Amino acid sequence: MLEFSILAILATCIAGMMTRAQSRKRKREALLPVWERENGKNEIEKWLEGFLAKLKRTSTRTEKCRLILAVERMQFEDDWYAAWWKHVRFGEENVKILDTGINVGKKDLQKIKITEFQKELLKSNASLKNQLIGHSEIKEEKGEWQIPAELKTKIISEGGEALIFSEKFGICENAVRVQIFDPFLFSNNFGLNFLTWKINFEKDYEQATNKEQSGKANQMPKYKNIIKNFVNIELFHKKDLKKEDCIGMGHNYGKGWRRFENCFEGRKNWN
Known part of the structure; x- marks a missing residue:
């Protein structure tokens, strides 16, 4: 009986140690930027679905x-x-x-x-x-963004085909830039139910480079006014199974995004 008691105590101790270890891991994860977490892409995807559902616009193109x-x-x-x-x-x-x-x-x-x-x-x-x-x-685009009140307070810059928001991911405040390449994207004719996406973290790329230095390698775009580009999200039509034609893109910019805001201060028609 004593042996069983010792085994039971050991099992309880091990279970307790595992629980505490998992708790410490969760706390450490909570302090990490979302793109460095083990389930970071799942967290970004959950945020993305809610965020994209709020984006609305009209288009006068055909x-x-x-x-x-x-x-x-x-x-x-x-x-x-x-x-x-x-x-x-x-x-x-x-x-x-x-x-x-x-x-x-x-x-x-x-x-x-x-x-x-x-x-x-x-x-x-x-x-x-x-x-x-x-x-x-091709006709001139006279459509407009229809931004809900909850997002308007987060706008850094608003242009014809692009929006830049401030967004908080855990303890990190970032700039999120949304660029559309298809004019119907986020309109009543092309909503979230027609979309799929590919989430790319910085670690998914072989290197970061600007346009002048880019080649055929797997590269993270780099911009001179941004200190760090952490996440790229490519949007595709759900029937585009091979993801050949990116019809919209989101960028998540890290530390130094205030420089990005200052760069576009007063330029509301920037695309």
């Missing part, structure tokens, strides 16, 4: 405008094509990039496989298929 913008986001085999192309024509599987300018030696610049997001746009307006669409046909 499905044709969305297709033109989607072409602008594509990767061309020659970077100059991004500036040269004048028209596009969407077929069944490929989009043909055309330069129809006067005295152009090469009219057909490139054929690119249509993305899943572009297929969704063509489904919503089939008349755009096999139609010659001009780069210049």
